[in-house]
Amino acid sequence: MSNLETIDVKTLPWLDAPRQRLRTALQRDRLPAALLIQIDPGLGGELLARWCAAALFCTATAAGEPCGRCIDCRRVASGEQPDLLLLAPLEESKEIKIDQVREAARELALTSHSGRRKVVIISPAEKLNRNAANALLKTLEEPAGAATLMLVTGEASRLPQTVQSRCMRVPCAPPATATLVGWLAARGGAAADWAAALALHDGRPLAVLGTDPVALAGLQRDTHRVLDQALQGALDPVETAEAWARDEPALRVAAIGAWLRERIDEWANGRRKLDGRALLESEESLRELRGWLDSPINKALALERLLWRLGTIVPRASTPNRHRG
Ligand SMILES: [Zn+2]
Incomplete structure (x- = not known):
């Protein structure tokens, strides 16, 4: 993740449309309690979720746009915001397990540190195992206080229908390969080489960075x-x-x-x-x-x-x- 922290989500043109949609919801104070961000891996889905989290925590936000400079924005970017919980498969496991979801649910029940809200980002959400997904369903059915849950996944169909149906879908259309190659080449290097690198990494531009x-x-x-x-x-x-x-x-x-x-x-x-x-x-x-x-x-x-x-x-x-x- 350290590599990704340096990437500004605003520089990813393929996220402009879903970001605009989230911004509109934030401006109207109409962001649902649960979001299902549907995006292929390596395209910055978690960055989009963090951008949204920053917008919720930022104290200097204007028009639904996090400032990116205040302490809250910086803490979200580095994953150190105490009211932001990140759920991912633990290192030794390939799944997100029920204990992780239960712990997050316990956290959600506590008063937030910021006095504002709590945010949970689950990524990649399809890694929730069956028990964990069922435990999550309980949290979705009985949301605790001011909480926002964001599930980031490229395989929404692997989540139980009951979980999917309780989230607002935020679909992110996969960009054309030329867009991705152009984005990579703009950071230096030859387009042809980046095209090959991208092909070897399932078309995931953020996985290719640093190679x-x-x-x-x-x-x-x-x-x-x-x-x-x-x-x-x-x-x-x-x-x-x-x-x-x-x-x-x-x-x-x-x-x-x-x-x-x-x-x-x-x-x-x-x-x-x-x-x-x-x-x-x-x-x-x-x-x-x-x-x-x-x-x-x-x-x-x-x-x-x-x-x-x-x-x-x-x-x-x-x-x-x-x-x-
Ligand atoms: Zn800020």
């Missing part, structure tokens, strides 16, 4: 070159898989994904004769492999299987028949 776009573009080029060789049967899947499993496997898998999407486009548009079934099977293998990246599974073996499969997307007659020795 080396030149190195990422190089990794993508290298991966694609090797995969092109695979189509000509000029690849040793075992050796390649072992090398990639040691060298940034997650980024390699992302680069394979971008390459495979291009092949599927070529095939779908009739620009290249490829085996549709093998393409879909490769896509399936890739999806599986993505799900395994965080697990202790043997990544080299999984990558090897995927590479073998990718080697079959060119119709067989033109592929030399290679088998493991």
